[in-house]
Amino acid sequence: QVQLKESGPGLVQPSQTLSLTCTVSGFSLTSNSVHWVRQPPGKGLEWMGGIWGDGSTDYNSALKSRLSISRDTSKSQVFLKMNSLQTDDTAIYFCTIAAIFWGQGVMVTVSS
Amino acid sequence: DVVLTQTPSILSATIGQSVSISCRSSQSLLDSDGNTYLYWFLQRPGQSPQRLIYLVSNLGSGVPNRFSGSGSGTDFTLKISGVEAEDLGVYYCMQATHAPLTFGSGTKLEIK
Numbered sequence: 001q002v003q004l005k006e007s008g009p010g011l012v013q014p015s016q017t018l019s020l021t022c023t024v025s026g027f028s029l030t031s032n033s034v035h036w037v038r039q040p041p042g043k044g045l046e047w048m049g050g051i052w053g054d055g056s057t058d059y060n061s062a063l064k065s066r067l068s069i070s071r072d073t074s075k076s077q078v079f080l081k082m083n084s085l086q087t088d089d090t091a092i093y094f095c096t097i098a099a100i101f102w103g104q105g106v107m108v109t110v111s112s
Numbered sequence: 113d114v115v116l117t118q119t120p121s122i123l124s125a126t127i128g129q130s131v132s133i134s135c136r137s138s139q140s141l142l143d144s145d146g147n148t149y150l151y152w153f154l155q156r157p158g159q160s161p162q163r164l165i166y167l168v169s170n171l172g173s174g175v176p177n178r179f180s181g182s183g184s185g186t187d188f189t190l191k192i193s194g195v196e197a198e199d200l201g202v203y204y205c206m207q208a209t210h211a212p213l214t215f216g217s218g219t220k221l222e223i224k
Contacts, residue, residue: 104160
């Protein structure tokens with residue numbers, strides 16, 4: 001059974017760095033891609049970036065300068081780091097395996 | 113970036129009614145490998161997105177066959193043949209042919 005779970009701080013101060021972890025079970029990270037998608041309150045879905053089975057990464061061009069995605073295959077974890085957070089980064093952050101399986105999401109609020 | 117335009121933005125239907133949602137792309141989604149990477153998702157209130165359709169017309173695992181997808185090139189359609197109460201939520205199309213992956217703005221299905 002494939003499961004994904006996002007974890008990280010619920011509150012981040014403006015200008016600080018967001019660090020999120022996606023822990024995967026029942027699926028090999030080297031077999032497919034894992035992506036991060038976010039959703040501001042009441043708004044639509046935005047693809048942030050992904051890491052492919054071979055470890056290569058792709059990023060949304062609008063976020064590329066602030067965003068880094070990496071993984072630890074031994075722990076079945078994928079990491080998201082995004083710096084210089086602003087209030088409009090407030091959103092639910094989802095990780096998804098190839099857009100097939102999705103985590104429940106983690107709400108991140110950017111506020112002082 | 114590829115822009116996906118979904119219409120309508122809001123759809124009101126009675127139980128048993130058949131409805132369609134359109135997704136138009138700003139450029140062809142036919143990939144050089146012959147595949148068209150167009151997907152449909154349903155996000156029920158308070159839940160993560162669920163994949164309904166992949167590669168334009170293939171039904172996702174466990175998805176009822178009242179859902180169907182069609183189209184090619186730049187024009188795609190999701191049809192629900194006989195809406196049920198559990199179908200309420202927001203429907204999104206997504207393309208993965210061109211980087212970055214992009215989502216449509218969503219269609220909210222309301223049950224009358």
